[in-house]
Amino acid sequence: WKLMQKAKRKMQSKAYTQHQGKVTETGGKFKHVMAIALDPTSQYKKGIVRCIVSREGDVEVSGYIDRSELYLLEGDTLDSFKITKRLNIKNEAEIIGKLTPKGWDFIGLEDPDIFVDDKTSLMHIYFTIPIKPSSSKEKIRIHLGHAVGKDLNSLEMTMPVLMDEGKSDESAKEVSIAPLNSNGIRFNLIESRDRRPDTTYSIVKVAIVEDMGKLWKFGETVFHPADHKIPWIGGHASPGPLLAKKFIDVGQGKLLGIMNGREANKKIEGKTKYGMFSVGLFIYDYEKGKIDWVSPEPLIRDTEAQTITFASQFVETISGEGILYAHVDDSFVRAYTLYADGLKALLPK
Numbered sequence: 275w276k277l278m279q280k281a282k283r284k285m286q287s288k289a290y291t292q293h294q295g296k297v298t299e300t301g302g303k304f305k306h307v308m309a310i311a312l313d314p315t316s317q318y319k320k321g322i323v324r325c326i327v328s329r330e331g332d333v334e335v336s337g338y339i340d341r342s343e344l345y346l347l348e349g350d351t352l353d354s355f356k357i358t359k360r361l362n363i364k365n366e367a368e369i370i371g372k373l374t375p376k377g378w379d380f381i382g383l384e385d386p387d388i389f390v391d392d393k394t395s396l397m398h399i400y401f402t403i404p405i406k407p408s409s410s411k412e413k414i415r416i417h418l419g420h421a422v423g424k425d426l427n428s429l430e431m432t433m434p435v436l437m438d439e440g441k442s443d444e445s446a447k448e449v450s451i452a453p454l455n456s457n458g459i460r461f462n463l464i465e466s467r468d469r470r471p472d473t474t475y476s477i478v479k480v481a482i483v484e485d486m487g488k489l490w491k492f493g494e495t496v497f498h499p500a501d502h503k504i505p506w507i508g509g510h511a512s513p514g515p516l517l518a519k520k521f522i523d524v525g526q527g528k529l530l531g532i533m534n535g536r537e538a539n540k541k542i543e544g545k546t547k548y549g550m551f552s553v554g555l556f557i558y559d560y561e562k563g564k565i566d567w568v569s570p571e572p573l574i575r576d577t578e579a580q581t582i583t584f585a586s587q588f589v590e591t592i593s594g595e596g597i598l599y600a601h602v603d604d605s606f607v608r609a610y611t612l613y614a615d616g617l618k619a620l621l622p623k
């Protein structure tokens with residue numbers, strides 16, 4: 275018993291441990307998979323994953339193109355999932371057709387998130403809809419798409435909840451779903467973008483939500499890499515999952531969140547080379563829609579990562595422990611066990 279307790283204390287002094295191997299089995303069909311999202315109504319044994327059907331270019335250099343499809347997955351444990359069939363969303367072709375100007379190129383749905391409404395029991399799926407322009411004079415449009423249904427097999431696509439109108443840098447992807455605040459509103463977080471002189475940054479903005487299935491509103495920018503001197507997140511910031519208060523409590527109206535951050539871009543021989551993407555922490559005041567703190571150092575850099583460790587899903591398993599899923603180099607999904615006691619030691623007093 276004493277040895278078990280000693281081993282447990284040793285584990286709790288760590289913030290995380292990296293699991294061995296890969297979470298997703300592709301059966302040889304896909305070389306690259308990423309962005310896992312799991313269904314809470316299945317005890318997290320089913321979900322969605324983004325599969326890369328073709329890749330042009332280098333993920334470390336600006337300008338590469340991934341063409342994607344969303345697939346269903348299922349597993350008997352939280353450490354191993356099998357990719358099954360392509361996710362079928364009713365009305366998808368019609369909605370995508372409305373969003374794609376003539377001559378533009380829709381390159382596939384990306385980066386899913388799953389939310390189940392406790393009041394209605396409806397399942398809402400959010401995903402990135404990227405549409406490439408027909409000329410270099412236009413910018414890619416990135417909408418936050420939406421589908422709703424009773425479960426993963428009965429989804430119907432609606433118009434996006436956040437639209438990239440192409441008139442500014444305002445785009446939306448990678449939603450982080452916040453609890454309702456005391457006014458009955460959600461201040462969700464999204465990744466957006468902003469261009470300053472000659473650099474485009476990924477930034478974190480608030481999305482103001484009164485109804486999870488209807489049009490949302492863009493809110494304020496709550497984290498901009500250019501306004502902070504944090505090297506690991508100096509170029510790009512993207513919000514990851516928020517951790518439940520019962521897992522770790524950081525104060526009234528606040529949650530600890532996972533932040534994905536990338537070092538500043540570098541110009542090398544006329545090309546824009548991306549820095550390392552790592553997983554860090556942040557404290558979010560969901561009552562006010564404000565980020566109070568971002569960790570000065572990253573939490574996780576996968577031991578095999580050449581350029582990317584990017585978190586997409588967290589599942590609490592037992593009291594004080596949970597599994598975080600992240601994809602490595604936009605190629606495979608890894609699991610990591612997080613320990614609440616170890617994380618607390620990294621937080622501001």
